[in-house]
Amino acid sequence: MSKFNTKYLKPFKNIYVIVLIFFVVWMLFFDAHSWLFHHELNNDIDELEYQKEHYKNEMAKDNKAIKELSTDEGVERTARETYYMKKPNEDIFIIEYEDSISKQTKDE
Numbered sequence: 001m002s003k004f005n006t007k008y009l010k011p012f013k014n015i016y017v018i019v020l021i022f023f024v025v026w027m028l029f030f031d032a033h034s035w036l037f038h039h040e041l042n043n044d045i046d047e048l049e050y051q052k053e054h055y056k057n058e059m060a061k062d063n064k065a066i067k068e069l070s071t072d073e074g075v076e077r078t079a080r081e082t083y084y085m086k087k088p089n090e091d092i093f094i095i096e097y098e099d100s101i102s103k104q105t106k107d108e
Contacts, residue, residue: 011017028035068074079085086092 027033069078080092084092084094
């Protein structure tokens with residue numbers, strides 16, 4: 001048993017090895033510039049880049065909607081389709097398909 005202990009513990013008797021191990025552990029886990037801290041920062045960067053792409057896509061959709069609403073035809077189309085507005089002396093019929101009717105109204 002003592003042969004086993006001395007064989008594997010011999011490198012740890014050297015002061016340089018002990019200091020090196022302590023330094024590596026300190027730099028990986030406890031230092032202000034530790035690997036864990038950098039890993040969290042990299043995850044934050046990835047999340048922010050994802051949000052940046054999402055907002056770029058949203059801006060592109062909004063710019064498309066602004067272009068569409070900048071014309072009289074686009075405003076009229078949006079008013080008719082979204083807000084069900086109509087011209088005087090005009091009747092509007094809203095057709096709902098069975099798929100679009102909620103189940104709650106069917107039960108009543």
